[in-house]
Amino acid sequence: MIRTNNISFSYKEFEKPEELNTDDLELVFAARETAINAYAPYSKFKVGAAVRLESGIIVCGTNVENAAYPSSICAERSAFSNSVSNHHNDKPVAIAIAAMTEDGLTNEPVPPCGNCRQVIAEEESRTGNQIRIILSGKNKTMVIDSISSLLPLQFNKKI
Ligand code: THU
Numbered sequence: 001m002i003r004t005n006n007i008s009f010s011y012k013e014f015e016k017p018e019e020l021n022t023d024d025l026e027l028v029f030a031a032r033e034t035a036i037n038a039y040a041p042y043s044k045f046k047v048g049a050a051v052r053l054e055s056g057i058i059v060c061g062t063n064v065e066n067a068a069y070p071s072s073i074c075a076e077r078s079a080f081s082n083s084v085s086n087h088h089n090d091k092p093v094a095i096a097i098a099a100m101t102e103d104g105l106t107n108e109p110v111p112p113c114g115n116c117r118q119v120i121a122e123e124e125s126r127t128g129n130q131i132r133i134i135l136s137g138k139n140k141t142m143v144i145d146s147i148s149s150l151l152p153l154q155f156n157k158k159i
Contacts, residue, residue, distance in 0.1 A: 009149035014141040020134070023052065024143070027096035028136045030058050031075075035100050038062035038075065047075035047099040047110065051083045053090040054129075059083040075099075076116035080123055092123055094132040109135030109142050111150065118154070120147040125156045 014020060017028045027050045035048030040063055047063045061078030073081075076097060083092060099110040112120065112133070124131055130146040144150060 007152045009144070009152075011145075011149065012143040014143070015139070017136050017141045020141065020143070024094065024096070024132070024134055027052050027058060027094055028098060028134060028141065030060055031096040031098040031134075031136070032100075032105065034060040034062055035075070035098050039064045041065060042067075042069065042072075044102055045099060046101075047097065049075040049079040050096045051079045051092045052094040052096075053083060053087055054093055055087075055090050057087060057090060059087065074113060074116050076112050077119050080119055084123075091127040091129045092131050093129060094134060095120065096134040096136060098136050104138075106137045107139045109137040109140055111135055117147055117151040121151050121154045121156055124148075125158065 017025055030050035031048040034050060035046045038046035040046045042065050048060065050058050050060045052058055059079055059082050061075050061082050063073065063075045064078060065072040076095065097110060097112060099106050120131055124147055133144040135142045
């Protein structure tokens with residue numbers, strides 16, 4: 001062995017999303033509102049994602065489940081499918097994620113799954129922009145500057 005390395009990252013934590021800047025707050029509200037539209041009859045876990053593009057446009061997506069479970073899609077990938085398909089050259093700058101159970105909005109922020117992290121990483125690498133990730137629950141909101149914090153040592157097209 002030549003050395004032991006350590007990877008760590010910083011993120012910002014807020015008690016209430018109202019402490020965010022107005023753009024990010026609007027994005028969190030969009031994610032929360034979109035979650036209501038999720039089709040999640042199997043997990044009963046409704047997720048909403050809202051992507052802000054450089055132009056200011058907000059594009060949303062929800063999880064859409066399927067009786068054949070693996071055919072389901074997560075909210076984040078749903079939102080990016082929408083933004084890439086309809087606003088190809090308008091680069092994403094931020095994504096907010098919110099989720100609700102049958103009891104309402106989750107208390108804790110919900111971090112993106114591994115597949116969605118990989119897709120966010122591809123968007124950063126496709127556009128050359130960092131994408132701010134805003135995870136918001138009832139009791140806590142986290143802001144992470146780039147997917148490289150959540151997906152260190154990532155596999156991407158530069159490799
Ligand atoms: N889900 C998302 O939409 N995003 C994630 O990052 C994690 C999980 C969805 C998938 C499934 O429909 C439900 O949440 C429960 O796993």
